[in-house]
Amino acid sequence: MNKTKFIIVLLLLSLPLDVLPSGGSIYSRYGLGDFYFSFSARRMALGDLGIATADFDYLNYLNPAGWNKVRLSRFETGIITHGNGISSNSSSVFHTQTIFSGMMLGFPLERDLGLTLAGGIVPYSNVNYDVSYEEDDPIAGKHFVQYNGDGGLSKAFIGLSVKLPFDFALGASFDYFTGKIEHISSAEFGPESEFISASFARDYSYHGIGFTLGLISNNLADIFGSEFIKDLRLGFIYSSQSQLNTDTTVTSTTLIGDVESSTGSFKTELPGRIGVGISLMVNGGYSITADYLYQAFSNYSANGKNFGVLRDLSKISLGVEYRNPDVRSYSFWEQVMLRGGLSYESTQYEFNGKGIDQISLYTGFSMPLGFDNTLDLGFQFGRRGTKEGNLLSENFYKFSITLSIGELWFIRTER
Amino acid sequence: MNRLYKFLLIPILSIFFISCNEDPTSTGAGLLPEDGKIQFKQFDTQNFPVTQSSATFNADVDLDQSITLLLGKNSYAESVMLLNFPNPFSDSMITYYKNNQFKVRKTWMEMMPVYKLGEESRTFDFNVHQIRSAWSSAGFDKDSLAQLNYDAVNVSFDKNITDSLITFKINNSVAEEMLNYQANSTTGTKNYGFYFKPTSNCERIVGFNSYDGFLDGEFLPVLKIEYELKTTTVDTILVSPLVDIHVVTGSVPTQNQFIYLQGGLVSRGFLSFDLSSLPKEIIVNSAKLELTVDTLKSFNGVPASDSIEVKALKDSVAKTFTSDSLIVSVLKKTNNIYSGEITWLIQRWLSSTIAGVNQGMQLSLADEVRSASRIVIHGSRSTDLLKRPRLKIVYMQKK
Numbered sequence: 115m116n117k118t119k120f121i122i123v124l125l126l127l128s129l130p131l132d133v134l135p136s137g138g139s140i141y142s143r144y145g146l147g148d149f150y151f152s153f154s155a156r157r158m159a160l161g162d163l164g165i166a167t168a169d170f171d172y173l174n175y176l177n178p179a180g181w182n183k184v185r186l187s188r189f190e191t192g193i194i195t196h197g198n199g200i201s202s203n204s205s206s207v208f209h210t211q212t213i214f215s216g217m218m219l220g221f222p223l224e225r226d227l228g229l230t231l232a233g234g235i236v237p238y239s240n241v242n243y244d245v246s247y248e249e250d251d252p253i254a255g256k257h258f259v260q261y262n263g264d265g266g267l268s269k270a271f272i273g274l275s276v277k278l279p280f281d282f283a284l285g286a287s288f289d290y291f292t293g294k295i296e297h298i299s300s301a302e303f304g305p306e307s308e309f310i311s312a313s314f315a316r317d318y319s320y321h322g323i324g325f326t327l328g329l330i331s332n333n334l335a336d337i338f339g340s341e342f343i344k345d346l347r348l349g350f351i352y353s354s355q356s357q358l359n360t361d362t363t364v365t366s367t368t369l370i371g372d373v374e375s376s377t378g379s380f381k382t383e384l385p386g387r388i389g390v391g392i393s394l395m396v397n398g399g400y401s402i403t404a405d406y407l408y409q410a411f412s413n414y415s416a417n418g419k420n421f422g423v424l425r426d427l428s429k430i431s432l433g434v435e436y437r438n439p440d441v442r443s444y445s446f447w448e449q450v451m452l453r454g455g456l457s458y459e460s461t462q463y464e465f466n467g468k469g470i471d472q473i474s475l476y477t478g479f480s481m482p483l484g485f486d487n488t489l490d491l492g493f494q495f496g497r498r499g500t501k502e503g504n505l506l507s508e509n510f511y512k513f514s515i516t517l518s519i520g521e522l523w524f525i526r527t528e529r
Numbered sequence: 530m531n532r533l534y535k536f537l538l539i540p541i542l543s544i545f546f547i548s549c550n551e552d553p554t555s556t557g558a559g560l561l562p563e564d565g566k567i568q569f570k571q572f573d574t575q576n577f578p579v580t581q582s583s584a585t586f587n588a589d590v591d592l593d594q595s596i597t598l599l600l601g602k603n604s605y606a607e608s609v610m611l612l613n614f615p616n617p618f619s620d621s622m623i624t625y626y627k628n629n630q631f632k633v634r635k636t637w638m639e640m641m642p643v644y645k646l647g648e649e650s651r652t653f654d655f656n657v658h659q660i661r662s663a664w665s666s667a668g669f670d671k672d673s674l675a676q677l678n679y680d681a682v683n684v685s686f687d688k689n690i691t692d693s694l695i696t697f698k699i700n701n702s703v704a705e706e707m708l709n710y711q712a713n714s715t716t717g718t719k720n721y722g723f724y725f726k727p728t729s730n731c732e733r734i735v736g737f738n739s740y741d742g743f744l745d746g747e748f749l750p751v752l753k754i755e756y757e758l759k760t761t762t763v764d765t766i767l768v769s770p771l772v773d774i775h776v777v778t779g780s781v782p783t784q785n786q787f788i789y790l791q792g793g794l795v796s797r798g799f800l801s802f803d804l805s806s807l808p809k810e811i812i813v814n815s816a817k818l819e820l821t822v823d824t825l826k827s828f829n830g831v832p833a834s835d836s837i838e839v840k841a842l843k844d845s846v847a848k849t850f851t852s853d854s855l856i857v858s859v860l861k862k863t864n865n866i867y868s869g870e871i872t873w874l875i876q877r878w879l880s881s882t883i884a885g886v887n888q889g890m891q892l893s894l895a896d897e898v899r900s901a902s903r904i905v906i907h908g909s910r911s912t913d914l915l916k917r918p919r920l921k922i923v924y925m926q927k928k
Contacts, residue, residue, distance in 0.1 A: 140560045140561065202556050202557065205556045261558075261561055366810070368813065368880065369813070369872050369876050370880065504560075
C-alpha cells in the first residue's frame, strides 16, 4: 500500500471519531431505524442495490454470488455522511451525521472456480434522532424535554462464492447481527426551578444470526442475439429472517448518580429480505442495473410487539455506470468511472395509514489510485415523507467515500 | 495532473465531512411514541396518606465541640459552665510578689452574651465557685459533674447584667490564691477554674463564646485582675479561658404525638414514611419535607434554632448511620414550618435494591450542641392531620 492510500485509509477511519452525530429523522425511532442497502460509494451511486452485478474489482455487499469474479484480494472501507433537512408544518431543522461505513475483505481462492472467500462488518441500520421542546407541566412547571436516540445494527458476515455449471454463480454468507440502540428521555429544569433534572436511558443490545443466499445467472445476452448487448445477467438474493436476542437496560440519571433500574431480555424478529436484479453491459463501456428489494417489515416484532407503524419495505432502483472500455488507457481522466442512478422506496414507516415513501437520485465517480485501486465517491439526494397529517418531509443527502484496494495478497501465482 | 490530484485529494475529502449542526428542535415531536414519553406525578402524604411514624429519642452528644457556652436555667433545662484559665501572672510578677512589691487591687470578669433563651425581663443570676479538682472538657458530662470537687463559697458579687455585657466582681482572695500557688505550688491551693451555676431563681439561659469557636480570644469571657506594682504602677491582666465546657441537665417530655428537638440535652427526632406505594423505575425530581411547629410548646432562642438537619438512618432502632449519612439535608424555618429538600435521601431509598433500606430519618436541631432551644414538631400521631409531617414528592416516569 503506497503512502497516499495509507493516508486515505487513516483519514477515513479517523473522521467518524471526530465528527459526532447531531440528530436525524424521528422516523428512525421506530423499529431498528433506517436501513443501509449499500456498503460502498460505488453501489450507492448505482441506485443503492446492484443485486445482479459481479465485478472483478469490487465486492458486492448484497449478493455473495457477486464475489465470483474478484481477481485480486480486496479491501474496501469508507465513511458515509448524512445530512437531513427535516420539515414539519410548523418548523424545520437540519441535522448531520457521519458514520464509519464498515469494511469488507475478499480473497479469491480459486479464480477458475469463482471460489472467493469474503467477509466484513458493515452497518445494517441506523437510529439517530434528537427532539427537544419546552413543556409547561401542571406539576413540574416549565422545563425542556429531550428525546434522543442513537445507535444501530451492524452485520458481520463471512461467506463464499462459487461458479456453477453453465456459468451460474452461487454465493452464501453467514451473517451475525450485533449492535446497540439507546433511547434517552430527559427533562431539564432551569436554575430557577426547584426540580432536579434527570433522564432515563433505555439501551437495547442486539445479537443474532442469519444467512444470505445469492445467485447470479449466466450471460443471457445471446437470447437477444444483439451485438449491442454484451452481457446480461439476472440476480437473486434471499436473507433469512433472524431472531435477535435483545438485552435491555434502563439507567436512570438521578441526583445520586446513574442508577440501573431494570434489565431484561426478549427476542426481536428481524424479517428476511428477498431481492431480484438485472445487470446489463452494452457496447461503449456502459453498464445498467435494475433491482427490486423487499423486506416484510410488517412482521417485525420486539418482545412480541409491533409498533403498529411499520409496513413492508420495498425498493426499486436503476443505475448506470460508464467505464472506459479501453483497458490500455493511461490518462487519469480516461480511467475515471462515472455513475448515476435513481430509486423509489416504500420505506418501512407508516403513520396513520400514510406510508413514508422516498425517491432518490444518485451520482458518483471513481478515481484511480493505481492498478485495481480506486477511491469511490457517491452522492445521494432524496426526498422522504410528507407534511400531510402532521408528518415530516425530509430532504436529505448522503455522501459516501469508499477506498477500494486490490492487492496480490494470499494469491498463489502460477508457475 | 497526478501530483495535483494527490495534493488536493485529502483536503477536499476533509471539507466534505465538516458537519454543520443545528440545535435540537421540536420538529418531529408529534411522532414520538406515547409509551416512551416522560410524565410527572406528585405524591403528597397530605392528599394520599401513607403510614408514617415518629418518635423522640435522646442522643449522647459531646458538648465540648460547642462554640457557645450556656449558663442559666428555665422550666425544662439547667446549664452549668466551667472555665479554666491559664496562670495569669508572669514570672517577674511572681518575683515582685515574693518581695512584697505586687498587690492585687481588683478582680472581675466580663462576659459578652451571644445567645439568649428566655425573655429579657426574666431573672438571670448565677454563682461562681472555685474548682478544686482536675477536669478536662473532653467527654465531660453530667456524670463528670457529679465527680467535680469545688468550693461551696460563691466568689462572685456585684453583678451587672445587661443585654450586651455581663460583669461581676470576684473576691481578690481568688487572684491572691492563684498568685500564691504560682509562687509556691507546695503550699498554695490550686485553682482549677470556675464553676458557674445558675441560682435557684434564674429563669433564662445565656450563652457565651467558647474557646473552641474563638481561638483568637476576642469576645471570649475574660478574667481581669488589676494589680499594683511597687506602689507606683497600676495595670490590668486579661486572661481568657483555655478549657471550657457546659453541661445541660433536664428532661424531655414523652408525648408521642410530638417530636421534641432539643439542644443541650440533646433530644432528636425519628421520622419514617412508608414509600412502598410509589412505583418502581421513577426518578425523584423533588422531595420536600415539611414539619409544623407547635409554637406554644416550643422555646426558641436568639439566634433562633431555624434549621433542622435530616440524616438517613441505617437502623431505625439502634439509630445508627450509613456511610453516606454524612450527607445532611437542611430544613429551614419559614413562619411555623421547617421545610427543605430531601430528594437525595428519597431517591436513595427508591433506587436501592437492598430490602428494608428505608429505615427512616433522624431529625436534629442544627445548633443542638450550642443552644438549649426546644422545638416541638407535630408528629405522625398528631391529632391535627394537616400538621403531621408532610412529604411532597414530584417524580418522573416513562409512560
